[in-house]
Amino acid sequence: MSDGMVKILNGNxxxxxxxxxxxxxxxxxxxxLFSFDTRFLSKWVLTINGDRLMSLSTDDLQYxxxxxxxxxxxxxVYVNATLSVIRQRSVGNGFLEVLSLLNHDDVPVDxxxxxxxxxxxxxxxEVKDTLRKQGAYARQAxxxxxxxLYRRGTYVRSTAISSSQPCAFDEGGLTFTITIxxxxxxxxxxxxxxxxxGQQIAEPGQEIxxxxxxxxxxVKRPIPDMARNLARWLGxxxxxxxxxxxxxxxxxxxxxxxxxxxFSPLTAGGNSLPAAxxxxxxxxxxxxxxxxxxxxxxxxxxxxxxxxxxxxxxxGTRIDDFRDEDPGRILHEMRYGxxxxxxxxxxxxxxGSADATPLFVVLLDEYERWTGDTDLVxxxxxxARAALHWIDAYADLQGNGYISYQRRNAETGLxxxxxxxxxxxxxxxxxxxxxxxxxxxxxxxxxYDAKMRGARLAREVWQDPVLARRxxxxxxxxxQRFNRDFWVAxxxxxxxxxDADGRQVDSLTSNNGHLLWSGIVDDSKARxxxxxxxxxxxFTGWGIRTLAVGExxxxxxxxxxxxxxxxxxxxxxxxxxxxxxxDEAAAVAAGNLEASAYFDGxxxxxxxxxxxxxxxxxxxxxxACSPQAWSTGAPLLFLRTMxxxxxxxxxxxxxxxLPTTIGRLxxxxxxxxxxxxxxxxRGRVDTSRLSGRVDGR
Amino acid sequence: MSTSSSAAADDRVAGFFDELARRGDEPLLxxxxxxxxxxxxxxxxxxxxxxxxxxxxxxxxxxxxxxDCTVRGDLxxxxxxxxxxxxxxxxxxxxxxACDGDLELMWAVQRIFPAPPRGWDPTAGTRSA
Numbered sequence: 001m002s003d004g005m006v007k008i009l010n011g012n013x014x015x016x017x018x019x020x021x022x023x024x025x026x027x028x029x030x031x032x033l034f035s036f037d038t039r040f041l042s043k044w045v046l047t048i049n050g051d052r053l054m055s056l057s058t059d060d061l062q063y064x065x066x067x068x069x070x071x072x073x074x075x076x077v078y079v080n081a082t083l084s085v086i087r088q089r090s091v092g093n094g095f096l097e098v099l100s101l102l103n104h105d106d107v108p109v110d111x112x113x114x115x116x117x118x119x120x121x122x123x124x125x126e127v128k129d130t131l132r133k134q135g136a137y138a139r140q141a142x143x144x145x146x147x148x149l150y151r152r153g154t155y156v157r158s159t160a161i162s163s164s165q166p167c168a169f170d171e172g173g174l175t176f177t178i179t180i181x182x183x184x185x186x187x188x189x190x191x192x193x194x195x196x197x198g199q200q201i202a203e204p205g206q207e208i209x210x211x212x213x214x215x216x217x218x219v220k221r222p223i224p225d226m227a228r229n230l231a232r233w234l235g236x237x238x239x240x241x242x243x244x245x246x247x248x249x250x251x252x253x254x255x256x257x258x259x260x261x262x263f264s265p266l267t268a269g270g271n272s273l274p275a276a277x278x279x280x281x282x283x284x285x286x287x288x289x290x291x292x293x294x295x296x297x298x299x300x301x302x303x304x305x306x307x308x309x310x311x312x313x314x315x316g317t318r319i320d321d322f323r324d325e326d327p328g329r330i331l332h333e334m335r336y337g338x339x340x341x342x343x344x345x346x347x348x349x350x351x352g353s354a355d356a357t358p359l360f361v362v363l364l365d366e367y368e369r370w371t372g373d374t375d376l377v378x379x380x381x382x383x384a385r386a387a388l389h390w391i392d393a394y395a396d397l398q399g400n401g402y403i404s405y406q407r408r409n410a411e412t413g414l415x416x417x418x419x420x421x422x423x424x425x426x427x428x429x430x431x432x433x434x435x436x437x438x439x440x441x442x443x444x445x446x447x448y449d450a451k452m453r454g455a456r457l458a459r460e461v462w463q464d465p466v467l468a469r470r471x472x473x474x475x476x477x478x479x480q481r482f483n484r485d486f487w488v489a490x491x492x493x494x495x496x497x498x499d500a501d502g503r504q505v506d507s508l509t510s511n512n513g514h515l516l517w518s519g520i521v522d523d524s525k526a527r528x529x530x531x532x533x534x535x536x537x538x539f540t541g542w543g544i545r546t547l548a549v550g551e552x553x554x555x556x557x558x559x560x561x562x563x564x565x566x567x568x569x570x571x572x573x574x575x576x577x578x579x580x581x582x583d584e585a586a587a588v589a590a591g592n593l594e595a596s597a598y599f600d601g602x603x604x605x606x607x608x609x610x611x612x613x614x615x616x617x618x619x620x621x622x623x624a625c626s627p628q629a630w631s632t633g634a635p636l637l638f639l640r641t642m643x644x645x646x647x648x649x650x651x652x653x654x655x656x657x658l659p660t661t662i663g664r665l666x667x668x669x670x671x672x673x674x675x676x677x678x679x680x681x682r683g684r685v686d687t688s689r690l691s692g693r694v695d696g697r
Numbered sequence: 698m699s700t701s702s703s704a705a706a707d708d709r710v711a712g713f714f715d716e717l718a719r720r721g722d723e724p725l726l727x728x729x730x731x732x733x734x735x736x737x738x739x740x741x742x743x744x745x746x747x748x749x750x751x752x753x754x755x756x757x758x759x760x761x762x763x764x765d766c767t768v769r770g771d772l773x774x775x776x777x778x779x780x781x782x783x784x785x786x787x788x789x790x791x792x793x794x795a796c797d798g799d800l801e802l803m804w805a806v807q808r809i810f811p812a813p814p815r816g817w818d819p820t821a822g823t824r825s826a
Contacts, residue, residue: 153791153792153793154791154792154793155790155791155792156792266800267800267801313801313804314804317725318808318811318812318813319812319815320784320812320813320817321813321815321816321817321818322813322817322818322820323784336790337790340787340790341787341790341791341792342787342791343783343784343787343819343820344820348784348786348787348790349786379728382727382728409818411818411820412820
């Protein structure tokens with residue numbers, strides 16, 4: 001999406017257009033007006049006297065509005081430079097576009113202004129997979145509007161286009177025939193409104209004047225409110241003072257992008273949780289929403305509360321093979337489009353994730369440690385117990401005491417139900433792929449952490465010491481077995497997985513860092529793991545690769561087989577810190593943050609695993625999704641890690657270990673159960689000497 | 698829809714709500730309180746069942762009075778739901794069920810419908826080879 005496309009969004013409604021503001025979608029092209037996973041406008045092309053326009057510049061005013069400055073004519077020759085055209089577009093219920101034409105000439109000008117409009121009402125899945133529609137289209141041109149409509153049985157979606165200035169509507173768009181006086185301007189407001197379900201839904205706490213709002217009203221969020229909302233969001237986050245400009249800029253970019261990625265399910269009473277990424281993933285994802293909430297906890301704890309509540313409300317309650325649902329399982333992905341509605345896809349919601357369920361418990365505990373909000377821990381006691389029960393009762397597919405996964409929906413379910421979810425992400429050293437079920441190592445770490453944290457909640461909040469003891473005993477037993485069964489003795493690291501025969505899938509991967517984060521690593525093995533992570537096989541200088549150099553499938557631009565994922569690195573750094581490797585954590589943070597300078601402060605999903613000494617700059621991995629929530633959250637977690645922020649009872653411990661890239665750093669007004677606290681640090685860690693060795697604790 | 702199959706659907710749905718009334722207590726709704734009305738449409742008419750939930754305790758009435766959340770659909774749709782052959786949320790997205798009111802209550806109450814048969818694949822009949 002770095003190809004000159006302009007994206008603006010509001011919740012899960014977003015518009016992707018070219019630099020002129022035009023939308024000309026092909027079946028497989030991701031431009032258009034999208035909402036609830038459906039494309040409501042696939043064509044929106046402006047012409048003046050039959051000619052397309054040319055872009056002079058584009059302003060991304062806010063994440064929810066953009067302005068396009070245009071002139072008539074295409075190519076390098078201006079047909080008529082005495083006319084300026086400005087399109088200002090903001091996303092609300094669909095979008096609102098203010099179209100202005102300015103005549104700079106000394107004579108009046110007669111113009112035919114035309115907007116071609118159409119919609120294919122494609123499901124996002126269809127856009128990705130180019131599938132055929134089964135329903136029927138209708139176009140109704142009236143006196144005051146053009147209605148585009150799609151119907152398949154009871155499923156109806158529509159787009160209504162209207163204008164504040166008189167125009168002629170036909171089935172293919174709208175036409176203005178106008179005269180503009182010398183040095184005068186002409187303006188119209190074009191309203192593109194979407195309709196999703198003809199259902200009245202009251203959102204608790206969101207009534208306007210005591211009247212329940214319709215779904216349409218809820219989708220419509222007034223723009224001034226959004227600007228105020230963003231200002232408040234930025235104002236409530238801790239303030240960063242720092243003499244390293246890159247970090248300042250990346251911090252601000254992260255906060256703004258995180259605001260843009262907020263998504264309010266209609267059940268959330270106006271509260272929001274992080275969606276996974278723009279444009280394909282503006283929806284609730286178990287794994288992504290939880291990881292991002294964890295990263296953002298010291299900066300905005302409200303996201304975690306909403307994530308926990310909303311995932312809890314949708315927790316699995318039955319065994320449903322099509323949806324890979326089990327009782328207690330936390331969802332993987334929720335979708336609202338046509339294919340989900342007709343059960344051609346299992347996303348209503350789909351549960352095929354093996355990590356979201358233990359991570360749900362991890363987030364609940366970490367949230368309480370920061371906020372002291374025991375009410376939420378009590379409110380979600382049943383959900384947390386069910387999640388812990390899922391680990392033992394449903395996730396242990398092989399009866400060997402480990403979480404493993406194998407999809408039950410073989411057609412449209414997910415093969416790899418861990419974060420490295422591409423088809424070839426789990427391999428032996430020789431490159432062969434294991435069969436199923438697969439027990440990847442980080443899942444065991446998350447299970448261990450969930451049990452330990454669940455035990456704390458059981459003892460301190462739920463007043464259930466029996467459960468606490470049982471969980472601790474299970475965790476201790478798991479840790480012991482894990483350190484025996486997953487430890488690759490001749491390499492001194494943990495295998496990425498056990499295969500269906502219990503054999504080690506023995507390649508060296510970044511997953512080792514997640515194990516440090518979870519605490520499942522034996523103290524006696526931690527140094528060897530840290531040395532691997534910081535070795536030249538994994539650490540490039542920018543960050544830690546997903547798969548080590550020397551493994552058969554290693555490729556510096558392999559999606560999960562050699563690229564660097566900032567999200568992955570942020571949890572690895574936290575893990576290094578947990579085991580006392582402060583300087584190493586600082587080096588990983590410094591490398592990633594230095595890379596962010598090359599991406600305008602917006603860390604991508606992944607970037608190339610080339611050695612820093614070779615490329616001098618980080619090579620972006622071609623990806624369709626930016627910003628992505630857990631990349632956006634990574635700089636926040638790096639900040640936490642470098643400052644050594646750790647809740648301890650009602651206090652916040654600050655124990656900085658900052659790279660020398662930073663002279664002085666202040667993070668002010670960090671909110672938590674202690675009220676608000678400031679953290680200060682000076683850069684003392686010389687990270688340049690750390691590649692390839694470990695100084696340690 | 699022939700009269701006899703409509704009657705069969707009617708029986709299945711009636712059986713489900715009768716069982717729900719006998720269940721008395723539903724652990725999956727232990728945190729939930731509220732009134733949910735199911736409007737079972739059969740041609741032009743509709744029969745209503747009011748489910749009153751009080752922290753997991755269930756009570757049912759054949760009653761068309763005011764509710765916090767209303768779920769309306771054709772009788773055959775409910776017949777599929779109570780057999781586990783149709784997914785509640787998919788039916789809402791499809792417009793086969795129309796919901797008014799408190800959405801959070803709707804998400805909670807859909808848990809009362811049974812799991813599908815093991816191995817149930819809703820795409821099996823329609824998937825192209």
